[in-house]
Amino acid sequence: MDNTAIIAELNEILKHEWTGVAQYAQASFIIEGVWREVYASHFLGDAKESFKHAQLIGEKIVALGGVPVATRNEIKQSRELQEVLQFSLEFEEKAVAMYTKVIEMAEGNRPLVVFLEDILKEEQEGVDEYTKLLRQSPAKQSSADTSSKVG
Numbered sequence: 001m002d003n004t005a006i007i008a009e010l011n012e013i014l015k016h017e018w019t020g021v022a023q024y025a026q027a028s029f030i031i032e033g034v035w036r037e038v039y040a041s042h043f044l045g046d047a048k049e050s051f052k053h054a055q056l057i058g059e060k061i062v063a064l065g066g067v068p069v070a071t072r073n074e075i076k077q078s079r080e081l082q083e084v085l086q087f088s089l090e091f092e093e094k095a096v097a098m099y100t101k102v103i104e105m106a107e108g109n110r111p112l113v114v115f116l117e118d119i120l121k122e123e124q125e126g127v128d129e130y131t132k133l134l135r136q137s138p139a140k141q142s143s144a145d146t147s148s149k150v151g
């Protein structure tokens, strides 16, 4: 079986996971104010999850006969918590889309599909989590309060 296309797609995923390591670590480093207490460790946890996925995908690329990339995409960063949460949701949604695509490509290779589905499940948990956080964000509520007072 020729794995070239799947290896190329897994390398795009690996780049995305390396982006996640840097983007979430940066979010953890720079968050200040009272929400640092909550979100510094939250974002660091997500950086570690991206590293875990990068490790799994890098090992799998080699097992399939490929060479893992050691590059990443540009990260998105902000001092506004609301914006960081939005970047995080977008990051997780892109991961879900990428894993969904490569799973379709891996059809017929049951063990590879199962391996990728385990990661996909965690990516979707990330989407769910950031969707809920954005829905109940204190930043969102306080800006709503401000606008109602101003209005």
Ligand SMILES: [Fe+2]
Residues within 6 Å of the ligand: 017, 020, 049, 050, 053, 095, 123
């Ligand atoms: Fe991931």
